[in-house]
Amino acid sequence: MKKKIKIYQVDAFTNKAFGGNPAAVVFDAEELSDEQMQKIANEMALSETAFISKSYSDGYDYEVRFFTPTEEVDLCGHATIGAFYLMAKLGLINSKEKVVTVKQKTLAGVLPVEIIFNKGTVSKVMMTQAKPKYLFTVEEIDELAKIMDINKEDIGIDKFRGVPMAYSTGLPDIMLPVKNIEVLERIKPNFSLLSKYSKNKKVIGVHAFTLKDINKNIVLCRNFAPAYGINEEAATGTSNGAMAAYLIENKIVDFDKNIDLICEQGHFINRPSQIHVKILRNGNEMTIKVGGEAVIIMEGTIFLNEVIK
Numbered sequence: 001m002k003k004k005i006k007i008y009q010v011d012a013f014t015n016k017a018f019g020g021n022p023a024a025v026v027f028d029a030e031e032l033s034d035e036q037m038q039k040i041a042n043e044m045a046l047s048e049t050a051f052i053s054k055s056y057s058d059g060y061d062y063e064v065r066f067f068t069p070t071e072e073v074d075l076c077g078h079a080t081i082g083a084f085y086l087m088a089k090l091g092l093i094n095s096k097e098k099v100v101t102v103k104q105k106t107l108a109g110v111l112p113v114e115i116i117f118n119k120g121t122v123s124k125v126m127m128t129q130a131k132p133k134y135l136f137t138v139e140e141i142d143e144l145a146k147i148m149d150i151n152k153e154d155i156g157i158d159k160f161r162g163v164p165m166a167y168s169t170g171l172p173d174i175m176l177p178v179k180n181i182e183v184l185e186r187i188k189p190n191f192s193l194l195s196k197y198s199k200n201k202k203v204i205g206v207h208a209f210t211l212k213d214i215n216k217n218i219v220l221c222r223n224f225a226p227a228y229g230i231n232e233e234a235a236t237g238t239s240n241g242a243m244a245a246y247l248i249e250n251k252i253v254d255f256d257k258n259i260d261l262i263c264e265q266g267h268f269i270n271r272p273s274q275i276h277v278k279i280l281r282n283g284n285e286m287t288i289k290v291g292g293e294a295v296i297i298m299e300g301t302i303f304l305n306e307v308i309k
Helices: 034-044 077-089 141-148 181-186 191-201 237-249
Strands: 004-012 021-026 049-054 062-067 099-106 109-118 121-128 133-137 165-168 172-177 205-213 218-225 230-233 259-265 273-282 285-292 294-303
Touching (some): 004 077, 021 034, 034 049, 049 077, 077 109, 077 121, 077 237, 172 237, 181 218, 191 205, 191 218, 218 237, 237 273
Parallel strands (some): 021 049, 062 099, 172 205, 218 259
Antiparallel strands (some): 004 294, 049 062, 259 273, 273 285
16 A cells, blocks of 8 residues: 555635635545544645546446545535546646546436546536436425525525525535525524534535526625535535526526536635536436636645554
8 A cells, every 4th residue: 555645625616716615635545444534634724635546347437436524425526627627727637638538436326527628738527417316395495495594585586486406416405596696695504503404414414506697697605514524615516506497497598409508606604616517408407517717725745654544
């Protein structure tokens, strides 16, 4: 077993340092046990750490596992974007083609990731989400409003159906539409109650959003996941993918053609992020891709024989 491994920190869904959502990335994860990966994720204290292993199968190119500081999760959008942007930037993935598609094996399945190059340099990474799933409708709106410290009347989007619902494109979240930006900004969840509520509903957390500019398909979002050690997250790939499914299913966004959404997140915690969501139509079926840019912030070394016994 190696005595030391490289670890990187990457800010995903941004093109500026100290914006977006930070994730840690560790290569050669086949050298690590589950316990060691969990300890490293806890030490990094970021919302997710991605552990990348070499492929031993023709069915995928990389195996990627995602750990929060407290537990493993099936999939993580921003850590995926950060990890593959990093690999392309380091030259581990390169091509003279404009787009290179690789397959990552995750606990949510084998999912394609597109690395988009501009004159040989990586410019953006897009990941295909798991097939959207509607899970349930939140019936007790009063309870959810109280937990989020807003009024029942603040929930919903004018002229559209505004019932909170849980969706998943890899991870389950409750979609919470609110009336306007002012309501979105003043949300102050009781994190203890929200953690219990999320565990009871078997979801990661609550993804609150409002329409910033419906004509330009711009959505402003906030994401809360205290049950997984993340009070508020600056950028969430899977949650915004699930939100895209919610917007389509509730006819808030027209699905007569392919759609490009811009999801702005992290502004209220001083880590502005921009998440690109592409919804592709094939008959009545939809494919959702989520992606963006990233910035490499830090490179370091973990000494396994010293830190992890």
